[in-house]
Amino acid sequence: xxxxxxxxxxxxxxxxxxxxxxxxxxxxxxxxxxxxxxxxxxxxxxxxxxxxxxxxxxxxxxxxxxxxxxxxxxxxxxxxxxxxxxxxxxxxxxxxxxxxxxxxxxxxxxxxxxxxxxxxxxxxxxxxxxxxxxxxxxxxxxxxxxxxxxxxxxxxxxxxxxxxxxxxxxxxxxxxxxxxxxxxxxxxxxxxxxxxxxxxxxxxxxxxxxxxxxxxxxxxxxxxxxxxxxxxxxxxxxxxxxxxxxxxxxxxxxxxxxxxxxxxxxxxxxxxxxxxxxxxxxxxxxxxxxxxxxxxxxxxxxxxxxxxxxxxxxxxxxxxxxxxxxxxxxxxxxxxxxxxxxxxxxxxxxxxxxxxxxxxxxxxxxxxxxxxxxxxxxxxxxxxxxxxxxxxxxxxxxxxxxxxxxxxxxxxxxxxxxxxxxxxxxxxxxxxxxxxxxxxxxxx
Amino acid sequence: xxxxxxxxxxxxxxxxxxxxxxxxxxxxxxxxxxxxxxxxxxxxxxxxxxxxxxxxxxxxxxxxxxxxxxxxxxxxxxxxxxxxxxxxxxxxxxxxxxxxxxxxxxxxxxxxxxxxxxxxxxxxxxxxxxxxxxxxxxxxxxxxxxxxxxxxxxxxxxxxxxxxxxxxxxxxx
Numbered sequence: 001x002x003x004x005x006x007x008x009x010x011x012x013x014x015x016x017x018x019x020x021x022x023x024x025x026x027x028x029x030x031x032x033x034x035x036x037x038x039x040x041x042x043x044x045x046x047x048x049x050x051x052x053x054x055x056x057x058x059x060x061x062x063x064x065x066x067x068x069x070x071x072x073x074x075x076x077x078x079x080x081x082x083x084x085x086x087x088x089x090x091x092x093x094x095x096x097x098x099x100x101x102x103x104x105x106x107x108x109x110x111x112x113x114x115x116x117x118x119x120x121x122x123x124x125x126x127x128x129x130x131x132x133x134x135x136x137x138x139x140x141x142x143x144x145x146x147x148x149x150x151x152x153x154x155x156x157x158x159x160x161x162x163x164x165x166x167x168x169x170x171x172x173x174x175x176x177x178x179x180x181x182x183x184x185x186x187x188x189x190x191x192x193x194x195x196x197x198x199x200x201x202x203x204x205x206x207x208x209x210x211x212x213x214x215x216x217x218x219x220x221x222x223x224x225x226x227x228x229x230x231x232x233x234x235x236x237x238x239x240x241x242x243x244x245x246x247x248x249x250x251x252x253x254x255x256x257x258x259x260x261x262x263x264x265x266x267x268x269x270x271x272x273x274x275x276x277x278x279x280x281x282x283x284x285x286x287x288x289x290x291x292x293x294x295x296x297x298x299x300x301x302x303x304x305x306x307x308x309x310x311x312x313x314x315x316x317x318x319x320x321x322x323x324x325x326x327x328x329x330x331x332x333x334x335x336x337x338x339x340x341x342x343x344x345x346x347x348x349x350x351x352x353x354x355x356x357x358x359x360x361x362x363x364x365x366x367x368x369x370x371x372x373x374x375x376x377x378x379x380x381x382x383x384x385x386x387x388x389x390x391x392x393x394x395x396x397x398x399x400x401x402x403x404x405x406x407x408x409x410x411x412x413x414x415x416x417x418x419x420x421x422x423x424x425x426x427x428x429x430x431x432x433x434x435x436x437x438x439x440x441x442x443x444x
Numbered sequence: 445x446x447x448x449x450x451x452x453x454x455x456x457x458x459x460x461x462x463x464x465x466x467x468x469x470x471x472x473x474x475x476x477x478x479x480x481x482x483x484x485x486x487x488x489x490x491x492x493x494x495x496x497x498x499x500x501x502x503x504x505x506x507x508x509x510x511x512x513x514x515x516x517x518x519x520x521x522x523x524x525x526x527x528x529x530x531x532x533x534x535x536x537x538x539x540x541x542x543x544x545x546x547x548x549x550x551x552x553x554x555x556x557x558x559x560x561x562x563x564x565x566x567x568x569x570x571x572x573x574x575x576x577x578x579x580x581x582x583x584x585x586x587x588x589x590x591x592x593x594x595x596x597x598x599x600x601x602x603x604x605x606x607x608x609x610x611x612x613x614x615x616x617x
Contacts, residue, residue, distance in 0.1 A: 079554030079596050219550060226555035227546045227562070228539055229477040229517040236476045287471055288463045364481045364489060364556055364595045414481070415554035415596050 049404040050111040050378070060114050060133035060185070061091065063141075067161055067173035068103045069095070073130050074115040074196060074389055075122060076108035079415045081220035082122040083107050087130050093213045094134035094206055095141070096158035097172065105221075108388045108410030115187075116196025116389030118421035133185055135203035140183045144175050192393030192403050194422060226412070234384040234411035237370050239441040244287040245434050246294035247444060248280040254306035261300030268293035274437045281434045283442055316355055361419035368413075371431035372441040378405045379435075381428050384413025390423035395432055446510050450475075451519030452526070461507035466490045468506050469516060477517025477559045481593075488560035488592035492516050498560075498567040500589055517543075517559045520566060528616060541616065542566055545609035553596035560592050565606045573614040580606050 062070040071091050077083045088102040106112055115129050122128065138158070146153045151165040158164075161172045189197040225231040248260070257278040263271055271284040271293035280301060282294035310318035343349070369383035379399065385391050388408040396403040408428075419425055427444045435442040448455045450473060457472050469475045469492070478501050481489030485500035492501045493515040515523055520543055525535030539547075542565045552558045561584070568575060568583040575583070580603050585591045594602070 079552070081553070219547075223547055223550060223552050223555070226552055226558065227543045228521075229475070229559070231476065231555075233476060233479070233556075235470070235479060236474075286459070287467050288460060362595070364487055364593060365479060366483075412555070414479075414556035417595070 050407050060130060061095075061137050063095075063137075063172050063176050065173045065177040067101055067171055069097060069101050069172075070104040070106065071102055071130060072106040072113045073128075074108060074110075074113045074117060075128075076119050076384075076386055076388060076410045077222065077412070078119045078386060078417075080119070080122060081222065084221045085218050086123060087128065089213045089216075089218060090128065090131045091134040093211055094131060095138050095161070095172070096206070097161035099213050099218055101161055108385075108408075110388050110392045110406070110408045114197070115199075116191050116193070117387065118194065118390070119386035119416075120418070120421055129187075129197065129199040131205070132199040132201070132203055135205045136183055136185050136201070138206075139203055141172060141175060144179065145170060148175060192389045192396075194387065194390050196389055222412070231412055234370075234382065234413040235365070235368060237382040237411060238443075239370065239372055239382075242370065242441040242443055243283040243285060243434075243438060244290040245274075245281050245283045245431070245442050245444045246290045247430055248282065248294055248298045248301050250278075250303040250306075252306050252309060254308045255303035256306075258302035258304060261297040261302075263293060264296055267296065272438065273297055274434050276433055276437060279430065279433060281430060281444070283434060283438055287443075315358070361417045363414035363416050363419065365414040367416075367420070367426040367428075368444060369425075369428040369431040370441060370443040371428065371435040373432060373436040373439075375439070377401065378407065379432055381406070381408045381432065382411060383408065383425070383428050383431075384411055384416075385423070385425050385428065386416050386418070386420040387423050391420070391425075391428055394423045395428065398429055399432070399436075446506055448473075448506075448509055448514055449512065450514045451516060452522055457506065459506055461505060463506045464502050465492070465504045465506055465509050465514075466501040469501060469514075475516050475518055479556055479559055481557065481560075485589040486593075487557065487590065488564065488588065489557045491560035491563040491588075491592075493563055493566060496567065496570060498564050498588055515563075515566075517562060520562065523566070540566070541612040542569065542605075542609040545605045545612060549601050549605040549608055551598055551601040551605045553594075553598055557592065557594045557596075558598075561594070561598075561602050564588070564592055565602075565609060569606070569610050569613055573610045573617070575606070575610060577603055577607075 060072055064070070069091070071087065073083055073087060075083055083105050088099055088105065091097075092099045092102055142153050142156060142158070142163075145151070145156055145163040149156070149163065149165065149168050149170055151168060156163050156165040163170050163175070186200045187197045188200050189195065191197055222231075257275070257280060260273055260275045260280045263273050263282070268284065268289055270286075271282055271289055274281045274283060280297070282290055282297050284290040284293055369381055372380040374380070379395060381391070381395065383391075385408065388410050392403050392406045392408045396406045399405075416425060431442050431444040434444065446457045446459070446461065448457055448468070450469070455473055457468050459468050459472055466478055466480060469478055470480075478492055479489040480502060481487035483502050485503045488500065490500055490502040491498050493499075494504075494509060494512050520540035521538055522535060524540040525538065530538065542562050546552065546558065546562060551561075564584055568580070572579065584602070
């Protein structure tokens with residue numbers, strides 16, 4: 001129940017809106033605003049559904065009246081543990097709160113986390129989005145504390161989630177109790193692009209010399225549930241009326257479907273073959289029937305022959321024979337100086353040939369996904385993917401719909417080592433197509 | 445209908461007898477410990493204990509498990525509690541020393557293969573609580589249908605965790 005005494009305060013480029021609330025609840029909710037023209041119209045429209053809206057209290061950070069803190073990040077953990085260790089440390093540090101007070105980390109759900117991008121560069125650019133979000137939040141708390149405690153900001157000190165000054169003290173939980181704060185933070189970029197959104201502006205950050213949490217080791221909290229078999233992995237997600245599926249793939253990349261094999265209905269009475277273009281899948285109520293039926297169908301499915309790959313023995317010859325002259329050369333942002341003059345001027349020269357095989361970004365388990373294409377046109381995907389927002393954009397593009405209608409929920413699974421940083425890992429699109437075809441949730 | 449004894453409880457399963465045990469454990473009995481890795485008994489992600497011996501559930505037909513004692517990752521705490529004669533209340537609050545060691549050594553990265561690693565460690569430490577590093581490597585590499593694989597490369601942390609768990613189990617003896 002908000003009263004009408006809204007106030008707006010400028011916080012280093014972010015805008016803080018404060019509403020006095022009557023109820024005893026309340027939390028500091030940090031949302032974000034979209035700055036400038038960085039966002040395309042399509043993505044802006046997508047905010048209307050299944051995305052965080054700048055004007056709604058969907059948040060990066062929630063501080064609760066009981067002094068616990070929840071953080072959200074679009075980054076997915078793939079075993080690095082960064083979101084459960086470093087991100088909590090960074091937020092705790094910027095907030096001057098305890099590491100342990102951050103009790104919840106929400107990550108990689110496209111409708112429940114604010115930013116996007118892949119499971120790479122968690123700390124690489126020095127300032128992850130969550131750090132700036134935390135820095136803005138601290139400034140908002142400081143403003144609020146100054147006002148509530150009647151102590152000038154420069155006389156307040158913060159430690160372990162408590163402000164003290166002039167003999168008074170107040171915890172963050174007490175501060176946000178009966179208050180609803182909405183801080184809007186400037187961001188740029190495109191949510192469903194490969195690198196996602198970037199928090200902009202320059203909030204004051206805690207000087208490194210004052211760090212007490214960053215630089216220490218903290219246990220990775222997600223290990224406990226994985227070791228104790230209490231985790232919900234992507235492989236554990238089940239939906240009512242869900243069908244299991246197995247794909248019938250050709251042996252190699254460029255083959256086209258000639259004819260899909262006929263299903264032996266006597267042996268597999270509950271299975272069904274789905275054909276869409278060159279895609280062949282078999283669905284059934286149980287996983288074992290889907291597997292066996294797909295093997296039977298695969299045996300009689302005909303594909304065109306394709307010999308476009310050079311094979312292992314010819315691989316290096318094939319690469320050397322490629323047209324490298326017209327291949328665009330792009331300098332990395334790490335490049336310093338010029339190679340050719342440096343080589344010419346070198347006092348000693350060493351010449352050798354080095355060959356390295358292709359490294360497969362292969363998880364130990366198969367890529368899998370559960371898709372639920374609903375009658376209202378929305379699609380929910382439950383999967384393990386390094387770049388859920390990019391996947392969301394790709395699935396929307398595939399379906400010719402808006403990202404509005406696509407939700408990706410992330411669950412733990414086998415490490416991908418980069419495979420799905422570009423979005424689709426190999427099962428999500430197939431699951432969506434099959435689910436749409438049969439009108440039920442399908443697990444590939 | 446096949447009756448299985450899983451983690452000390454008799455469970456009725458209505459599935460074709462040639463269904464690999466892994467699918468029964470995951471889909472019918474809703475256990476999340478054993479994972480589907482390769483499906484060919486070549487990685488160890490799906491490992492379980494059958495009568496105390498580590499087996500690959502992805503290639504074991506349901507019929508072969510009938511009447512045998514199946515232990516999954518979920519069942520390790522109760523297995524330990526039973527071996528130690530712990531009370532029901534105590535048993536509900538403990539992890540197996542192997543699981544505890546896996547946490548203390550912060551062994552997993554993605555953690556997908558660690559089910560099989562902990563199952564293998566259980567098989568090993570129940571017969572040899574203080575194995576040498578060479579014995580640990582031998583057990584994890586050569587004693588099953590294949591080596592237990594971890595694509596994140598947590599091998600040295602696994603060896604450390606097995607040694608830590610062995611010491612804890614020996615101490616509790």
